[in-house]
Amino acid sequence: MNQFIQELTKGLWKELPPFRLLLGLCPVLAVTKSASNGIGMGMAVLFVLTLSNMLISLVRNIIPSKVRIACFITISATLVVAVELLMQAYAYPLYLQLGIFVPLIVVNCIILGRAEAFAAKNPVHLAIADGLGMGLGFTMSLTFLGSIREILGAGTWFGYPVMWDGFQPFTIMVEAPGAFLCLGLTLAAMNYGTRRQLMKRNREGSEASASPCGGCRACSIGKSQD
Amino acid sequence: MSVFEVFISAIFVNNIVLAQNLGNCPYLGCSKEKGVALGMGTSVIFVTVMATLCTWLVQKYILIPTGLEYLQTLVFILIIASLVQFVEMFLKKAIPPLYASLGIFLPLITTNCCVLGVTLLVQREQYDLMDALIYAFATGAGFLLALLLMAGVRERLETCRVPKAMAGTPIALIMAGIMSLSFMAFKGMV
Numbered sequence: 001m002n003q004f005i006q007e008l009t010k011g012l013w014k015e016l017p018p019f020r021l022l023l024g025l026c027p028v029l030a031v032t033k034s035a036s037n038g039i040g041m042g043m044a045v046l047f048v049l050t051l052s053n054m055l056i057s058l059v060r061n062i063i064p065s066k067v068r069i070a071c072f073i074t075i076s077a078t079l080v081v082a083v084e085l086l087m088q089a090y091a092y093p094l095y096l097q098l099g100i101f102v103p104l105i106v107v108n109c110i111i112l113g114r115a116e117a118f119a120a121k122n123p124v125h126l127a128i129a130d131g132l133g134m135g136l137g138f139t140m141s142l143t144f145l146g147s148i149r150e151i152l153g154a155g156t157w158f159g160y161p162v163m164w165d166g167f168q169p170f171t172i173m174v175e176a177p178g179a180f181l182c183l184g185l186t187l188a189a190m191n192y193g194t195r196r197q198l199m200k201r202n203r204e205g206s207e208a209s210a211s212p213c214g215g216c217r218a219c220s221i222g223k224s225q226d
Numbered sequence: 227m228s229v230f231e232v233f234i235s236a237i238f239v240n241n242i243v244l245a246q247n248l249g250n251c252p253y254l255g256c257s258k259e260k261g262v263a264l265g266m267g268t269s270v271i272f273v274t275v276m277a278t279l280c281t282w283l284v285q286k287y288i289l290i291p292t293g294l295e296y297l298q299t300l301v302f303i304l305i306i307a308s309l310v311q312f313v314e315m316f317l318k319k320a321i322p323p324l325y326a327s328l329g330i331f332l333p334l335i336t337t338n339c340c341v342l343g344v345t346l347l348v349q350r351e352q353y354d355l356m357d358a359l360i361y362a363f364a365t366g367a368g369f370l371l372a373l374l375l376m377a378g379v380r381e382r383l384e385t386c387r388v389p390k391a392m393a394g395t396p397i398a399l400i401m402a403g404i405m406s407l408s409f410m411a412f413k414g415m416v
Contacts, residue, residue: 022395025254026339030247073307073336077300085296100346103299107339109251176245177406184392184399192391 011133024110029179038146042139053119053131236364244406249340263377267370278362
């Protein structure tokens with residue numbers, strides 16, 4: 001049970017998928033034009049990720065390791081088709097908003113990444129916890145970015161106006177450049193926070209064991225880009 | 227739309243990375259050196275065109291007549307995955323020098339959203355085969371252009387003094403934002 005909670009919570013901060021692991025950036029940048037889009041996309045990924053982790057963990061001993069990637073892709077693609085059909089039936093406006101990014105969940109690195117790194121090696125209940133945690137972290141991050149971009153770019157939050165009268169929206173924030181700028185600044189702020197924390201800890205006299213890079217995983221992005 | 231318009235709009239106006247936010251993982255991951263960027267970009271052009279050809283034919287002659295359009299995503303990704311595997315084997319056997327330079331990128335391309343994205347966009351826009359192939363080639367070329375520009379900037383960035391919290395990925399993202407801003411200037415062209 002302890003381990004279950006540990007796997008569940010690691011996705012919420014320590015290994016927050018888009019910010020810390022830098023996985024699955026395309027939907028992060030493309031659909032966060034508004035907070036509600038972010039939450040919708042996040043829920044879709046949460047659903048696919050949890051179920052694909054569960055299924056892959058269930059069949060992990062049957063799949064020959066040579067064709068495992070193809071099997072993982074087939075499983076996640078099947079789930080994505082299911083999500084597509086469900087969205088068309090019950091959330092059609094959201095489906096139109098997200099457009100091509102719903103089928104593109106298949107090639108979201110985070111799904112394959114978690115399948116390969118976690119679900120293929122761990123028992124079912126831990127794989128589900130991992131999927132839920134990562135999915136929730138992903139949803140949180142997308143909603144956060146979507147909120148910032150919507151508030152600055154359109155002056156609204158979930159469609160309700162929140163800024164003062166006469167506020168001039170920075171239209172650039174809801175366009176493509178705003179996505180890059182917003183994510184870049186968020187990552188920089190997180191790095192800054194981590195560095196400050198480390199410096200404070202070092203000044204308090206504990207040994208300087210921490211690496212100078214802090215929590216930044218930029219060095220590993222070359223290995224995990226797929 | 228004329229062929230020329232499709233071509234220009236796919237490279238500049240609707241650049242796959244800078245305007246449509248697709249294919250960001252290789253854009254950030256493979257843009258540290260110009261050589262790597264060139265290899266990745268060329269492989270993407272090659273695979274995108276091949277994949278568009280295959281998926282267009284499958285959609286037209288298998289999925290639509292049998293009424294299975296809803297399986298599009300599943301079928302397309304399987305086609306792309308097997309195509310990439312096949313191309314890899316073919317290159318290894320037939321053209322070893324090309325395999326040596328592109329080989330390491332090919333497995334990564336299966337999960338590049340650029341390729342699946344283009345094949346799906348072609349279906350949504352309902353291009354005919356010729357337009358679809360030109361669109362696929364131009365989109366790949368746009369990806370290569372964005373990747374090369376980014377690699378050039380990042381090589382210079384290595385020697386610059388960047389605020390410590392911004393070093394690495396954050397500054398690369400800011401650069402991408404500025405680049406994307408300048409590509410917005412092409413908006414009125416087509």
